[in-house]
Amino acid sequence: MANAEEAVDFEPEEDDLMDEDVDASSPRAPIPKLKSAITSRGSSASKKTKGRGFREEAAEAERNARLSARFDSLDTDGGPGPERSIEGWIVLVTGVNEEAQEDDIHNEFGEFxxxxNLHLNLDRxxxxxxxxxxxxxxxxxxxxxxxxxxxxxxxLAQxxxxxWAFSKGPFRRRNARRRPHIYSLLRKKSGGHGFKPWEQLLAEM
Known part of the structure; x- marks a missing residue:
């Protein structure tokens, strides 16, 4: 009977616990591996990474095909000149009096x-x-x-x-005269040596 009580009341001593801890942390013991939510789906399944910064190959190929496609554009004859808008030919009028109305513009340009469409932008x-x-x-x-x-x-006295509002490139009007550069004009008037006073240059011009 005493042997049974000794067997039941047996408690491991501290030395025995230390030995078990040493065995568990021993380098010989296998280290448990952490399972990843990404890699634990199976080695046979294709690895897919989704989220910000990653793109699917199919979406990338579709995007490249869309960018490499030919875009629609308006037909142009080439060379400088006026450019037609999608709906018509637009003329830009500058120097309009601040008190002008749409009727004033329409009456002047309607005879041509x-x-x-007529757009007269107002200052808010x-x-x-x-x-x-x-x-x-x-x-x-x-x-x-x-x-x-x-x-x-x-x-309206102004x-x-x-x-033209739109043009294909720089072009000169047929009735426009070539204006000499002011710097070359001043050097020509002064003989190439220094500059004369403005009053004298304006009087000679």
């Missing part, structure tokens, strides 16, 4: 053809015209005639300048 702070207007004609001839006839004319 049908105006499809003052309520007056900002100084320019956009006029849209359907035909090229109408817009060109408006430019030739109205450029330099006065509107000179205006009319030109």
């Amino acid at each position: 053809g049908e105006i499809k 702070r003052t309520g007056f015209v900002k100084g320019y207007a956009l006029i849209e004609y359907e035909n090229f001839e109408e817009a060109e005639r408006a430019i030739n006839e109205m450029d330099g004319k006065e509107l 000179p205006i300048h009319v030109d």
Whole structure:
């Protein structure tokens, strides 16, 4: 009976516990590996990484194909000149009087053809015209005639300048004269040595 009680009341001593800890932490013992949520799906399954910074190969290929495709563009004849917008030929009018109304612009430019659209931008702070207007004609001839006839004319006692709103590149008007550079003009007037006073140069010009 005493042997049974000794067997039941047996408790491991501290030395025995230390021996077990040493055995568990021994380098010979296998170290347990942590399981990853990404790699634990199986080695046979394809590894897919989703999230910010990663792109699917299919989406990347589709994007490259979309960017390499030919884009639609307006047909151009090439060379400098006026450019047609999607809906018509737009003329830019600058130097417009701040008190001008749409009726004033329409009355002056309506005689050259049908105006499809007229835009007169106003200053929100003052309520007056900002100084320019956009006029849209359907035909090229109408817009060109408006430019030739109205450029330099006065509107409400103020000179205006009319030109194409869009152009393919730098081009000169047929009736425009070449203006010499002011620096070369001053050197020519002064003989190439220094500069004369402004009053004398203006008097000689």
